[in-house]
Amino acid sequence: MALADINKDSGSRLDAAARKNSQATPDENKPDVVEKIVVIFQNEEYILRTDGGDLDARNKLTGHGFTITQNGDFIFVSGPGGKGNPCGGRFMINTTGGQITKNDGPNIEENTANTNNATTEESEANGSKPGLAKSVMCNGDHLEECHGTRRIDGTHVVITASEKLTLTGLNGIVLQAGPKGDGELIMNAGTIKHVTGQMETTIGGQKTETNSESSTTQIDPRSTTAIVSSGHLSQQFLGDLKQVVTGQYELQVLGKVSVPPSGFITSLTSGINMYTLNGDMKFSTANPKSSIFATAGIEKPSLIVEPGSVSIQATSSVEIKALVKDIVLEALQKITATGKQGVEIDAGSGDVKIKGTKIYLN
Numbered sequence: 001m002a003l004a005d006i007n008k009d010s011g012s013r014l015d016a017a018a019r020k021n022s023q024a025t026p027d028e029n030k031p032d033v034v035e036k037i038v039v040i041f042q043n044e045e046y047i048l049r050t051d052g053g054d055l056d057a058r059n060k061l062t063g064h065g066f067t068i069t070q071n072g073d074f075i076f077v078s079g080p081g082g083k084g085n086p087c088g089g090r091f092m093i094n095t096t097g098g099q100i101t102k103n104d105g106p107n108i109e110e111n112t113a114n115t116n117n118a119t120t121e122e123s124e125a126n127g128s129k130p131g132l133a134k135s136v137m138c139n140g141d142h143l144e145e146c147h148g149t150r151r152i153d154g155t156h157v158v159i160t161a162s163e164k165l166t167l168t169g170l171n172g173i174v175l176q177a178g179p180k181g182d183g184e185l186i187m188n189a190g191t192i193k194h195v196t197g198q199m200e201t202t203i204g205g206q207k208t209e210t211n212s213e214s215s216t217t218q219i220d221p222r223s224t225t226a227i228v229s230s231g232h233l234s235q236q237f238l239g240d241l242k243q244v245v246t247g248q249y250e251l252q253v254l255g256k257v258s259v260p261p262s263g264f265i266t267s268l269t270s271g272i273n274m275y276t277l278n279g280d281m282k283f284s285t286a287n288p289k290s291s292i293f294a295t296a297g298i299e300k301p302s303l304i305v306e307p308g309s310v311s312i313q314a315t316s317s318v319e320i321k322a323l324v325k326d327i328v329l330e331a332l333q334k335i336t337a338t339g340k341q342g343v344e345i346d347a348g349s350g351d352v353k354i355k356g357t358k359i360y361l362n
Contacts (some may be wrong), residue, residue, distance in 0.1 A: 064089070230264040 016195065053070030064079030078089045093099065113133040136142075142153050167173060177183030218225070228234070257269030267273060274281070282307075283290065290302040304311035312318055320327060329335055337343060345352060 234264050 048055075050056070055068040056065065057067075058065035059079060062079035064077050065077040066077070067073070069075070081222060111133040115129040115131055140265050175185065177185040253271045257265075257268050259268070261268065265273070288305040289304060291305075302312070302314055304313070
């Protein structure tokens with residue numbers, strides 16, 4: 001019987017059954033057809049009837065009850081409850097031995113929140129928000145196993161674990177913020193530990209890190225750290241900077257600048273500019289000598305520093321100027337000045353003094 005006909009009277013069906021029985025021959029003995037049984041319980045009338053093989057047990061006024069169809073369907077309908085009975089219309093199951101449910105087909109469940117419902121009002125008294133559509137409480141472990149795709153869709157999904165939350169993906173875990181990965185992902189934790197065999201990070205925008213201390217240790221002797229930047233690099237230290245290189249150290253500066261300068265250095269002439277505000281600038285080596293080249297690619301040293309001696313050479317010219325005070329040349333043995341095309345000494349408005357035991361003029 002259709003659910004829409006649960007409140008209808010079955011008088012028309014009785015008339016049809018009577019007409020069917022009237023067509024029987026006199027020799028045929030048919031039992032009387034009984035389609036309606038009225039049961040009075042607590043001053044309410046319940047109707048138990050069959051229609052085409054279906055069995056209905058319905059309330060006469062509200063229509064709540066159950067139906068057993070001929071094909072084996074069980075249909076339960078709860079009534080509206082009526083005025084003065086807000087708890088009416090609920091379907092309650094209370095089992096002391098537990099409940100076992102097995103569905104060979106799909107289980108489709110639809111729940112609608114009702115803030116005026118008595119169960120919702122009880123939940124509000126316990127601190128829940130209004131608009132509760134479904135609530136499940138387990139006084140023990142809750143195990144759910146799914147051999148397909150488990151999907152949870154919600155406007156705001158909150159997962160809270162009083163002790164520890166564990167997410168395990170046998171083939172991987174994907175975290176995506178935003179429909180296209182353009183949302184915001186916030187992680188708040190006292191300690192974050194990453195244990196991985198390989199890590200790749202791709203940042204299309206800006207990266208900003210603020211920390212109190214940073215330490216990086218590479219245990220593989222074959223490990224390599226490479227920084228490739230299409231822009232500029234700036235490092236600022238309020239403390240000291242110390243670098244210890246076990247192998248060789250090479251610094252190459254091409255000296256290309258843009259006009260006007262777009263980086264951190266505004267000078268258009270200096271390829272390398274090193275200066276110190278306090279203290280000396282020292283270069284030392286444990287090898288017999290060190291060389292500084294400024295010969296535009298010609299493999300000839302321009303400044304040679306050896307233990308106990310200094311040599312300055314240039315393919316074009318060497319100019320030494322003291323703009324404020326004197327230039328002092330002093331040697332324990334002798335000073336030799338040789339000019340293949342001449343030697344000029346210009347004292348300007350001052351004197352030229354030559355002292356020696358013997359003075360040779362040629």
